[in-house]
Amino acid sequence: MTQRSTGVTAPQGFQAAGIHCGIKKPGLLDLALLVSDVSGPIAGVFTRNRVAAAPVLLDRRHLAKHRGRAIIINSGNANACTGAPGFAAAQTMASSVARILLVPTHEVFVGSTGVIGRVLPIDRVKAGIPALFAQLSRRGGPQAARAIMTTDLRPKEVAVSATIGGRRVTVGGMAKGSGMIHPDMATMLAYITTDAAIQPAALQQALRSAVDQSFNCITVDGDTSTNDTVLCLANGLAGNRIIASNTPAHRAFIALLTDACRTLALAICRDGEGVTKVVTIAVSGARTDAHARRVASTIATSNLVKTALFGEDANWGRVMGAIGRSGVPIDQQKVSVDFDNVAMVRHGMGIGLAAERRIAAVFKRKEFTIAVNLGQGRAQAHMWTTDLSYDYVRINASYRS
Numbered sequence: 001m002t003q004r005s006t007g008v009t010a011p012q013g014f015q016a017a018g019i020h021c022g023i024k025k026p027g028l029l030d031l032a033l034l035v036s037d038v039s040g041p042i043a044g045v046f047t048r049n050r051v052a053a054a055p056v057l058l059d060r061r062h063l064a065k066h067r068g069r070a071i072i073i074n075s076g077n078a079n080a081c082t083g084a085p086g087f088a089a090a091q092t093m094a095s096s097v098a099r100i101l102l103v104p105t106h107e108v109f110v111g112s113t114g115v116i117g118r119v120l121p122i123d124r125v126k127a128g129i130p131a132l133f134a135q136l137s138r139r140g141g142p143q144a145a146r147a148i149m150t151t152d153l154r155p156k157e158v159a160v161s162a163t164i165g166g167r168r169v170t171v172g173g174m175a176k177g178s179g180m181i182h183p184d185m186a187t188m189l190a191y192i193t194t195d196a197a198i199q200p201a202a203l204q205q206a207l208r209s210a211v212d213q214s215f216n217c218i219t220v221d222g223d224t225s226t227n228d229t230v231l232c233l234a235n236g237l238a239g240n241r242i243i244a245s246n247t248p249a250h251r252a253f254i255a256l257l258t259d260a261c262r263t264l265a266l267a268i269c270r271d272g273e274g275v276t277k278v279v280t281i282a283v284s285g286a287r288t289d290a291h292a293r294r295v296a297s298t299i300a301t302s303n304l305v306k307t308a309l310f311g312e313d314a315n316w317g318r319v320m321g322a323i324g325r326s327g328v329p330i331d332q333q334k335v336s337v338d339f340d341n342v343a344m345v346r347h348g349m350g351i352g353l354a355a356e357r358r359i360a361a362v363f364k365r366k367e368f369t370i371a372v373n374l375g376q377g378r379a380q381a382h383m384w385t386t387d388l389s390y391d392y393v394r395i396n397a398s399y400r401s
Contacts, residue, residue: 007141010159010172011195012237013037016140018147021128023076023114023121029147031125033097033132034191035070039107040235041200042068043207045215047228053080054090055110056229062094062106066200068233069103071191072132073111073148075176079120080112080226089122096129111189113150113176113227145174148189152176156267158260164252167240169196171260177268190215190230190264196253197236198243205245206254207232214261218269218384219300232257269384274391277309278367284380285373291328292381295372298326300385310387314360316344319370334375340368 009016016034024030044063046056062068072093079086094108101108112120135143145155156177161170177188198206211230236242243249269278281300286292299305299322308315319337324330332348339359343351350356362368 006159006172007145007157008034008172008174008191008193009138009141010161011170011193011235013195013235014172014193015136015138016144017132017135017137018140018143018145019128019131019135021074021131022124023074028076029143030074030076031128031132032073032144032147033070033129033136034144034193034233035101035136036068036193036233036235038235038237039067039069039103040233041066041198041203042109042234043200043204043232044109045207045211045230047226049226049228051081051226053078053112053227054082054086055079055112056227057087058090058094059109059111059229059231062109065106067107068109068231069101069107070097071109071111071231071233072097072129073113073189073191074120074125075112075148075150076114077118077120078112078114078116078227080116082117082119085119089120089125092122093125096126100129100133109231111148111191111227111229111231113148113189116226141172141174148174148176150176153271156264156271158263158267160256160260160263162252162256164196164243164256165240165249167238169238169240169253169256170194171196171256173260173264175264175268177271188215188228188268190261192230192232192257192260194232194234194257195236195238196234196243197238197240198234198253199245202243202245202250203232203234206250206257209254210258210261213258214265217382218265219297219386230261266384269386274389275386276366276389277387279309279385279387280367280369281383281385282369282371282380283374283382284371285334285375285377286328286379286381287377289379289381291374292379294328295323295326295374296381296383298322299370299372300383303388306385306388309363310389312360312363314339314356314363316350316356316359319372320345320348323372328374330374331376336373336375338371339363340365
């Protein structure tokens with residue numbers, strides 16, 4: 001796989017733009033557009049939060065057609081909990097873009113992110129759409145990535161490519177996310193592009209698999225959003241033989257897509273609100289995948305573990321406590337815990353002060369791994385978590401002001 005850095009416009013046949021339309025303060029980009037030269041299959045994964053924003057409701061409806069051409073996204077306003085007027089605004093965003101592209105409205109998808117409960121100023125959005133089209137460019141990926149940011153400190157982009165079926169296939173992407181990050185999904189939006197030729201069902205399967213191994217493995221604060229969306233649009237311009245499900249080409253594409261999604265997911269973690277550390281929780285030796293994931297999630301979301309990470313307090317007992325309260329049957333005498341390959345727990349017991357001094361040095365690192373072996377089977381799972389800092393409280397205590 002080859003890493004490149006041009007984001008959503010890295011694959012053949014994609015253009016993007018980002019402008020200021022007046023939702024945010026002057027000078028801040030707040031409206032993005034992503035357009036493919038041709039229509040193609042599109043896949044989507046959305047929040048499981050039962051309070052879903054208008055763009056999520058609309059995109060779910062459009063996804064039933066399995067065809068996409070463009071995505072328009074605003075930041076600064078979530079268009080969530082806004083009732084019928086909010087849904088109408090989302091429809092207007094889609095239809096306004098569709099009218100210019102001369103495509104059915106269901107081929108245009110919508111995203112919104114920002115404060116919940118405020119009416120979207122749709123007139124400002126509509127007024128900005130001609131400027132978006134005027135600025136569409138193969139070099140417009142960075143502007144689009146900035147236009148979808150809220151509390152993010154930096155834009156998040158990725159581009160990777162590999163040879164599949166004798167042709168060079170590229171996957172590009174951009175994401176936003178900093179707080180309200182937790183599996184199913186993480187407040188995050190991610191938009192993935194690819195020039196692969198692929199069947200719609202195979203694309204949906206690939207996206208679900210990639211999301212489960214990436215965006216559904218990160219947690220910053222244990223909260224999910226009303227707006228979480230991952231969309232993947234394919235246009236087939238790589239010219240490869242059409243990828244079908246459960247084939248070698250499909251597996252190769254899933255690996256490529258997962259690589260891109262993991263890069264974006266980790267970028268979200270590293271840019272989390274007030275985050276100073278990103279830690280991998282790797283659980284092995286579980287009886288089932290579900291057990292492994294449950295233990296990993298319990299450790300990753302423990303406020304006591306997260307505050308210990310921030311304070312660089314090598315309190316391994318908090319990890320053991322999280323394992324024990326995960327709800328998974330545990331044989332304590334079989335549990336071992338390592339911190340970046342430094343052994344700390346064997347047979348359910350700490351192995352001494354010398355080990356504690358060594359893991360104290362590990363806790364000072366910006367990124368490290370907590371590896372747990374339950375000693376019960378072969379199943380494993382991983383999650384990425386962050387510390388919980390003073391800045392997280394400060395940012396979220398004054399988010400709307």
